[in-house]
Amino acid sequence: MPLFMPTPRRLLSLCLACAAVFPPFALPQTLARPGWVGSGITTDLWWKHAVIYQVNPANFNPDNGSGIHGVTQRLDYIHSLGTDALLLTTIQPDPAHAQTIDPALGTLDDLDDLIREASRRHIRVILDLDPAISFTDLPNVARFWLNRGIAGFHVSGTDDNAHAQASTLRKATGSYLGQRIVIADADPTLTPDLRQRTYRPPNPQFPQLVLDTRPGTSTTLNATIIRPAIETLQDILQAGHSLPLLATDGPTYKRSMSRYGDGQHDLAIAKLIATLLFTTRAESLLFYGQELGVRSPAAPDAAAPLINWEEAPSEKKETDKSAAPPETTTPNAALEDADPNSLLNWYRQLSSLHHGNATLNSGSLITINRDDQNVLVMVRKPQTVTAISPVLVILLNLTAQPVPLSLKGDITRLHLRGSFLRTVLRSDDNMGTMHLESMTLPPYTAYIGELHY
The missing domain is CATH 2.60.40.1180 (Golgi alpha-mannosidase II)
Structure with a gap:
């Protein structure tokens, strides 16, 4: 008889002891996307030809539950846009508590559920990190979120602090399987004209994606501004280490529907901007609701716009002169989904082309x-x-x-x-x-x- 017989009780004790000694690296990594491309089994890069959907969980508060839970409820919709990764705006309450979630947005259990459900739909989850997190804490903060299955981070800003933060995060993500990534911001001071074609990478560790908003956030639809800015996107490619990520909308910009709409051709203009977003050599970043024509609030301090997800519009009533102006009308996702000519379905067609057309890809x-x-x-x-x-x-x-x-x-x-x-x-x-x-x-x-x- 062997000297040691592993009874069920002994096996359980051994497992618990190992769990206490070794940090949970292996299993949580898979939560970012089970069997994903780039998990180490293949050499394909998931973040090439990617579509990233950026959301503030506060905009997804359901009737009962947290904002993060509300995002989980809308994953099928987000997946329908061809989304490869979901970028959450900052969810930590403050830099001193960077390993927690703001209670107003949800709990760690809510985030785990979001990662798990997104993974089932082949969507990764990426976090914005508070740029004020100290350099001493940043490596531990990064490992905390990566161990939970987060697929990468976005670093806001282009100053020296942001560059150093991106470099630190790049080192942290590089030690994990599954091609965890870092998104950095392009320097907005680079002038988008043909006289300035020199691109400086944001940090020496070379983030995989560089968010460049210059082509898509000009104040007017002017080819003399937008065309040279599109050409400067190629400078990022020519540097050979990062890919450009193009955005036309974002949390710090007036929405494109409000910026460019003229009250007569708003839908046509929105489709025009969407086409720009998906047909350059850059990857694409969508900001919550732009695919439905969500507009900026009428007042700077007004509540963020919400989306009517399922309810049909009420019967037409006599116009109330005291009612909010048309630009604050809540878009109806269910109606746009049913309309083949809607802005939502135009985004879906472009996303499919962006993913599937080899010429657009490379x-x-x-x-x-x-x-x-x-x-x-x-x-x-x-x-x-x-x-x-x-x-x-x-x-x-x-x-x-x-x-x-x-x-x-x-x-x-x-x-x-x-x-x-x-x-x-x-x-x-x-x-x-x-x-x-x-x-x-x-x-x-x-x-x-x-x-x-």
């Missing part, structure tokens, strides 16, 4: 200058142009008037063959091909077409 980007007409023209060229892998041309009319275009000479100068564009997606109701010699873009129209001859 093709080069060339802009054609039509600033004098206030039109953005982007050419996306695959590594090898074939009949089944053609060049894509993206046309964005940033004006309220129809714009005539002729691109034949430009396409020839780029040593590309083609005479017409076969429609992939367009935001207006028109049909048919677009001929390079002569075409007309309707007001605020977004068009994506394959180049053919």
Whole structure:
């Protein structure tokens, strides 16, 4: 008989002892996404061609429960946008309690449930960390959240403190399986024109993604500003260590629907901005509700806009002159889901194209200058142009008037063959091909077409 017989009681005691000695690294890591691409089994990078959805849990408070629980309730909706990762704005109550959650937003159990349910839908969860967390505490704070299954962090700011924080977090995430990532902010002082094309990485540890808002947060729809800013996105790619992450909306910006809407073409303009977000060489960051046309509050101190998720609109009543202006109307997600021409479904189509089209994923980007007409023209060229892998041309009319275009000479100068564009997606109701010699873009129209001859 062996000297030691492992009875069930002894096995239980041994397991408890091991749990007390060894920190729980292995199992919680899998919560970020069981069997995810990049778990170590494959070399694919999940954060390439990613769509990230940023939310403030306070905007998701359900009737009974916390804001974090409310986000969990809407994961199927978030997943329908092709979301790869969910970015939560800061959930810690203050820098001194960086391993806890603000009670107004939920509990650690709520977060564990969110990570687990998001993982089942192949969505990772990323955290904003309070930039005031001390450097002494930061490594332990990072390990605390990574051990719970958090897939990475966003570092706010571009000063030396933010650079140092990003560097520390990059070292921490690099010791974990599952390709945990760091998102840093691009320096907003870089001028988006062709005279300034030098990009400085935010820190020497090279975050995987660099959030750049310059192309998408200008105050006007002006090609002379947006086109050069799109070109500067490529400087991040040319540095060879990080990928650009493009945003048009965010918690510190006036929402694009309020910034650009003119009261007449608001839906068309919103579809235009969405197309810009998904068709450059950058990854895409969506901010809660922009896919539904959520607007900024009428007053700076007003409550954050909420979404009507399921209720149908009430019957039309006599207009109340004292009622809130139209721009504060709550979007109805259920109605937009049912409408094939809605802004929500336009975002879904673009997200699907962003993920599935090889040319958008890895093709080069060339802009054609039509600033004098206030039109953005982007050419996306695959590594090898074939009949089944053609060049894509993206046309964005940033004006309220129809714009005539002729691109034949430009396409020839780029040593590309083609005479017409076969429609992939367009935001207006028109049909048919677009001929390079002569075409007309309707007001605020977004068009994506394959180049053919």
